Amino acid sequence: MATIWFGLVAVMIAFYVVLDGFDLGAGIVHLFITRNDAERRAVLASIGPVWDGNEVWLLAGGGTLYFAFPALYASSFSGFYLPLMIVLWLLILRGIAIEFRNHIRSLVWQPLWDVVFAGASGLLAIFFGAALGNVVRGVPLDRSGEFFLPLWTDFTAGKESGILDWYTMLIAVAAFLALTVHGALWVSLKTEDGLQQRAHQLAMRVWWALAASIAVITWCSFVVQPQLQTSFAERPWGYVFPLIALAGLIGMRIFGGELQKFLSSCVFILGMLTSAAFGLYPILLPSNGDPAFSLTVANAAAAPYGLRIGLFWFIPGMLLTTCYFVYTYRSFAGKVRTGVVTEGHG
Amino acid sequence: MGLALLILILKTMALRTGNEHYAQAARFWAKIFAINFAMGVVTGIPMEFQFGTNWARFSKAAGGVIGQTLAMEGVFSFFLESSFLGVFLYGEKRLSPKAHWFAAFLVCAGSWLSGYFIIATDAWMQHPTGYTLAANGEIMLSSFWGLLLNPWIFWQYLHNMIGAVVTGSFVMAAVGAFYLLTKRNEDFGRTFVRLGVIAGTLATIMMVFPTGDGQGRNIAAQQPPTLAAMEGLFESVDGAPLAILGQPDVEHHRLDNPFTIPRALSFLTYQRWQARVRGLNAFPPDEWPDNIPLLYYSYHIMVGLGTILIGVMVLCCWSLWRGSLYRQAPLLWLLMLMLPFPYIATTAGWVTAELGRQPWLIYGIMRTPAGVSPHVSAGNALFTLIGFMGIYTILAILFLFLVSREIEEGPAQTVEAVAPV
Numbered sequence: 062m063a064t065i066w067f068g069l070v071a072v073m074i075a076f077y078v079v080l081d082g083f084d085l086g087a088g089i090v091h092l093f094i095t096r097n098d099a100e101r102r103a104v105l106a107s108i109g110p111v112w113d114g115n116e117v118w119l120l121a122g123g124g125t126l127y128f129a130f131p132a133l134y135a136s137s138f139s140g141f142y143l144p145l146m147i148v149l150w151l152l153i154l155r156g157i158a159i160e161f162r163n164h165i166r167s168l169v170w171q172p173l174w175d176v177v178f179a180g181a182s183g184l185l186a187i188f189f190g191a192a193l194g195n196v197v198r199g200v201p202l203d204r205s206g207e208f209f210l211p212l213w214t215d216f217t218a219g220k221e222s223g224i225l226d227w228y229t230m231l232i233a234v235a236a237f238l239a240l241t242v243h244g245a246l247w248v249s250l251k252t253e254d255g256l257q258q259r260a261h262q263l264a265m266r267v268w269w270a271l272a273a274s275i276a277v278i279t280w281c282s283f284v285v286q287p288q289l290q291t292s293f294a295e296r297p298w299g300y301v302f303p304l305i306a307l308a309g310l311i312g313m314r315i316f317g318g319e320l321q322k323f324l325s326s327c328v329f330i331l332g333m334l335t336s337a338a339f340g341l342y343p344i345l346l347p348s349n350g351d352p353a354f355s356l357t358v359a360n361a362a363a364a365p366y367g368l369r370i371g372l373f374w375f376i377p378g379m380l381l382t383t384c385y386f387v388y389t390y391r392s393f394a395g396k397v398r399t400g401v402v403t404e405g406h407g
Numbered sequence: 408m409g410l411a412l413l414i415l416i417l418k419t420m421a422l423r424t425g426n427e428h429y430a431q432a433a434r435f436w437a438k439i440f441a442i443n444f445a446m447g448v449v450t451g452i453p454m455e456f457q458f459g460t461n462w463a464r465f466s467k468a469a470g471g472v473i474g475q476t477l478a479m480e481g482v483f484s485f486f487l488e489s490s491f492l493g494v495f496l497y498g499e500k501r502l503s504p505k506a507h508w509f510a511a512f513l514v515c516a517g518s519w520l521s522g523y524f525i526i527a528t529d530a531w532m533q534h535p536t537g538y539t540l541a542a543n544g545e546i547m548l549s550s551f552w553g554l555l556l557n558p559w560i561f562w563q564y565l566h567n568m569i570g571a572v573v574t575g576s577f578v579m580a581a582v583g584a585f586y587l588l589t590k591r592n593e594d595f596g597r598t599f600v601r602l603g604v605i606a607g608t609l610a611t612i613m614m615v616f617p618t619g620d621g622q623g624r625n626i627a628a629q630q631p632p633t634l635a636a637m638e639g640l641f642e643s644v645d646g647a648p649l650a651i652l653g654q655p656d657v658e659h660h661r662l663d664n665p666f667t668i669p670r671a672l673s674f675l676t677y678q679r680w681q682a683r684v685r686g687l688n689a690f691p692p693d694e695w696p697d698n699i700p701l702l703y704y705s706y707h708i709m710v711g712l713g714t715i716l717i718g719v720m721v722l723c724c725w726s727l728w729r730g731s732l733y734r735q736a737p738l739l740w741l742l743m744l745m746l747p748f749p750y751i752a753t754t755a756g757w758v759t760a761e762l763g764r765q766p767w768l769i770y771g772i773m774r775t776p777a778g779v780s781p782h783v784s785a786g787n788a789l790f791t792l793i794g795f796m797g798i799y800t801i802l803a804i805l806f807l808f809l810v811s812r813e814i815e816e817g818p819a820q821t822v823e824a825v826a827p828v
Contacts, residue, residue, distance in 0.1 A: 110493035110496075113448060114493060121478065124480065128475050131466055135467035135780075138456060139783055142787055143787065153449040154798075364547035367547065371478070374479060382482065385491070392494055
């Protein structure tokens with residue numbers, strides 16, 4: 062039962078990264094690929110109706126984690142206290158930048174929010190990457206399953222490391238590159254003319270850096286976290302996850318259509334995250350001191366009754382949610398036309 | 408939540424009368440709702456995360472129970488609300504009027520459902536139900552329906568949601584009064600005042616009876632020390648008086664300068680003029696709420712303002728019925744200046760509920776200091792508190808700035824704003 066919930070939480074978080082990932086990616090790239098205000102409006106309009114729903118995946122994923130694995134939720138959220146707070150501030154800034162930019166037309170108002178949008182999106186990509194790096198590397202859990210990490214110490218990935226060390230920063234860079242490509246492919250899918258071409262070119266150039274960084278972090282991850290080797294050696298069928306990621310990575314290159322490229326990027330991100338989740342299982346949060354203190358699917362799960370009853374509302378609830386998303390994305394399907402963007406509620 | 412309902416009413420009127428005036432009014436309020444919603448989303452996310460970041464011990468012990476309602480809120484209401492808010496705000500041109508009305512309905516339903524889950528969470532902390540205690544201190548869910556149909560939820564939910572309608576009504580009426588007084592958008596001004604006053608009259612009265620009364624009886628039955636502290640009652644007496652004014656002196660266990668209605672508290676609580684009401688001295692001091700004066704004042708501010716709000720709404724409603732409200736400058740001034748008070752009353756109400764629960768984090772099970780994150784130092788907590796204060800100050804300024812701009816622009820311009828640029 063706990064394993065089912067592990068899978069569900071992992072999938073929810075992966076969906077968050079795929080969906081909000083393109084919002085963040087669009088934020089990262091928009092200053093580089095737009096030439097004028099109409100084009101910037103087009104980028105915002107491409108994510109305007111959906112970004113907020115995408116962010117809900119983080120909330121719902123967090124809520125699901127909370128009820129299924131309360132010990133993990135308590136331990137990781139208090140242990141990663143400072144970076145999480147910074148993430149919250151960045152999410153606030155990103156949200157109001159998207160929502161408030163088009164309320165006022167002024168040469169001081171709009172550029173300000175454009176920069177806030179880009180900066181917050183980029184930093185969020187980096188922080189989420191670093192968070193993933195920390196979860197893979199492990200944290201100094203104590204006997205009661207708690208810890209507290211400073212932002213940085215000496216940048217070695219040893220027992221005394223902080224949130225940021227060379228390994229987690231590598232993952233952060235890879236995440237930044239992955240979401241840059243992802244966002245650029247989204248913009249390329251949703252816009253036209255010069256903007257579409259520039260987005261596409263940017264995606265294809267950054268792809269090389271992404272491919273290189275993926276090779277590096279894959280090798281480093283196996284060195285830093287021995288559990289990955291154990292998992293893949295014991296359950297070789299799990300190689301399907303990295304293979305999915307690889308297929309997505311190659312797909313971005315070889316497919317010609319914008320939609321196929323964007324979907325390849327989605328597949329790539331899902332493949333990477335499920336590989337990480339599979340590689341760690343049954344550990345949820347590894348201890349980098351005494352391995353006995355690691356939080357696992359077994360010792361962090363809530364009581365069985367709650368988990369069982371949870372499935373009864375979770376499955377219909379998520380089916381409904383899928384319907385909303387299919388409906389919303391279909392309603393706003395097609396390209397945003399530069400220059401005839403409606404102001405929305407601006 | 409209150410505004411969502413009022414927008415739905417405007418959309419319904421537009422659909423039934425086919426009058427573009429109401430559709431335009433709904434569009435105007437939708438813009439203000441969007442600003443509110445953006446604020447709510449960005450400030451709401453930290454709330455969920457703070458359970459884990461700052462209240463780790465509490466989360467670890469109780470996550471299996473209240474995680475249920477919080478996760479359900481995400482799955483059932485946030486997805487609904489956020490998906491259809493996008494459809495509602497951006498989709499009026501693409502959808503038929505009926506489909507657009509339905510989007511407004513779903514946004515409203517999502518927000519009211521969200522309120523239910525969050526009140527269910529708070530109600531469980533006020534009055535835990537449907538759980539068993541494990542040997543290791545973990546609180547395990549034992550009855551799903553016990554959690555979702557907690558008797559505490561009913562009155563608290565209605566009291567809270569109708570409070571939201573009160574605030575929404577006063578905002579709408581105040582904007583309408585502003586337009587009438589400045590002689591701009593007067594046709595919209597009349598619509599806003601009419602809808603605001605009618606909804607506001609019904610809602611303010613329902614705040615006292617039956618919802619406020621029901622909530623008060625919950626507290627009397629389940630949290631008697633809280634009731635005593637709220638009312639500033641130190642000694643148990645038969646036929647207890649209701650304190651209207653007065654300052655609690657906790658050192659000397661008395662209420663200074665009291666202005667009271669004899670026996671009224673007994674009657675309100677137990678429906679008998681002679682009933683005995685237990686004062687604070689009937690309970691051990693370690694079960695007293697931590698900050699009795701603040702609890703007392705916030706409760707009295709809530710009740711006092713609530714009474715004034717009813718008075719204003721009833722007066723305006725009477726004048727509206729007589730057909731003279733739109734010309735009554737003093738009443739319009741009053742409506743406009745009342746704008747901040749429902750916000751203050753709501754805040755005071757929440758302070759009353761949460762301070763009243765002290766010294767308990769989960770009433771009767773866990774004390775507040777036992778729930779914190781043991782490894783987060785006071786310095787780190789202060790750092791983030793200052794950060795949040797700074798960012799929320801910026802948000803508040805932006806909010807007031809943008810909303811006042813929208814009001815300044817007025818509903819007549821709305822059509823142009825959504826037209827192609």
